[in-house]
Amino acid sequence: MKRISLTLVLTLAVIGAGCSSMERSRSLASPSTPAKTLAAQVCSNCHSIDGNSVSPNFPKLAEQQPDYIVAQLKGFRNHRRADPEGFEYMWGISRSLTDDQIKGLAAYFAAQKSVSPGPGDPKLVAEGKNIFDKGLPAKGVPPCSTCHGDHGQGNGEFPRVAYQHSDYVIKQLTVFQRTNERPDGVAMKAITHSLSDQNMAAVAAYLQQMPSK
């Protein structure tokens, strides 16, 4: 009897396999997997289903500029973007995505509502706001708001930075400043050239909690 029940469970499992639905597929190689399915079944593992990732290892994608997401996914797919955390996870994820799927993913995450990961040290935040709004003229650093918008909302391929994880922002500023692993962001190499670690931490703290629009 017990052996029968064990066999029964197995049989049901095999039957269930035959009923698997593309609506819940985790296949990254099929052009027919809808972007929304990929977002829910695969991307959500790190970026959360609403694009508000929990871990600062992974960028928040909610309300992100769709053009920026498209550029990054294509950058991962063609291996132009090669910062370690990027290629370790994203080269594989993106390798077989179609342009349409990429567009769909960008639209999906752009439509999510971004929420702040939490407040930072008030002193750092004040210092960061100053850099974001006014830049550091003495160091030749322009205001971040020039490209990323007054509210950090981004513009086209200039990413939204508001409510981004501060640890992620620091990591990317460091990548721009010290490496050539993100060639599409070469403009940021010159801009970050003179930033100190303290400057980066301040800007990042501000972005994580800045009033969003």
Add this chain to the structure above:
Amino acid sequence: MNEYRSEQNQQAAMQANASATASGASAPLRSTRRGVIVRAVLAAATLAPLLLALAPREAQALPAFARQTGQNCVACHAGGQFPELTPYGRMFKMTGYTIGQRALPLSMMGVVSASRVSNTSKSDNPPADFQKQGAPIFATGSLFIAGKVTENIGLFSQITYDNYAGQGVAADGVGAGEFKGHTNADNIDLRYADRFIDANRDLIVGVSLNNNPSVSDPWNTAAAWMQYVPVPSPTSSAFVDGNAPYPGFGSGGNVAGVTAYAYLNKTFYAELGGYQTANRGFSILSAGINDAGTTKLKGTNPYWRLAYTREWGPNNIMVGASGMTADIYDDPTDTSDPNTIARTKNLGFDAQYQYLLDPHTVTAQLAYMTNDIHYSNAVANQPSAFASDAAGTMGLANSNSSDTTHTLRAKLTYTYQAKYGGSLGFFNLTGTTNTLNQTSGYDPTTGLITSDPTGALGATALSTRVGGNLSGNPATRGFTYEAFWTPVQYVRVGMQYTSYSKFNGASSNYDGLGRDAKDNNTLFFYVWGAY
């Protein structure tokens, strides 16, 4: 492998040792063929990091799952440390190994190791007791067949070759005392999974057919995975060693089970299943293990697991509990007598904390397990053949009808850049004293310490100094310190030092012949590689 089965293994190993020695083998015999293999593997192990360092950093050419997902090992393994999983690695496992695209589902893994035990002089026969002392050995190699099968079905299966699976005796033609390799089914987990997720709910459900209770578990503090926190016992020199205390389930591996699990909102995990003997239709789950070595269970034996998890910022925790009841036949070759069934009950608590923020990885693990064993009528309440003192007094108690052990393992690990790491581990096994556990004692006739009170092995039977247990208590306790280096993501080089403050029930003279726990302190070096 739990204490009960460990004990059996230990005894079997010691019997093999004793019979090898009794039959006249005084030194290890090493075949030329194996020598060549060892040298070749060593050369490969030395060259591999150099060659691989020159290879491009793409992950596509790497083990099966990396090929399937196109991702780097660190995506799923915390700090690159095999087999510890990241939150993403756990999701990959729970969703049935189905993320990605089908790829060549084959990988290989090998471990080369060398160890040095602190004191080899307190042994009647050091060459026999410490055959692997100081010498580099090709310890084990595994073949993995693993990957996505359908949209909902995935497989993780490991077939392992143990180069030191057994020792020959004079009669079998291999050479008395010489180690013999053996291949058998190791961890197998075939699963079906589905995930129902929307903005308000995230439910993963699945069914696993597996051969080892908790091998299906996504957390590495589960018994089947905690064993990969290595503590080599003095004579094994192996990365994974069933004789080292770890919190295992009574049934051990090589059984057949089906478990169903659910993970709700990345918060609550529950798994329930049953295990039977891996024979007939399920014999593939114990393939390569002979009838006498296959655990024989009576009926279906229940297993359960509950866990609570939480993730905040770069931190995640898991607090969980698990348990199993198993009815195990004393003699796997004879399941006809209901008086030869032991019943084991396990209750475990485990917890894990991870901090993952590049370049830092911190993991704290805690696993605790109680094992209650009620011996079969055939084993319980048996007189001891050992005398209670040197005068030959037969005053030892009969064996217990039941025993309880408590195993605690704790480990703290730090990894920098997924390349350089160190860990501190603690293990503590305590339990009831039982004359059945004694493998060393006073000979009733001579009053000398022996492993063979009945004289069955002949008058010259030697003591079992390294594995001997005079007290009948299993207590073993110590620390393991480790430093490791991962030059490329699929090669790890590690150095460990394990210090014992208790061994087989005592700090000093645990075997009755003057061997102390600290004499077993071991320096262990390993090179682990996968492709």
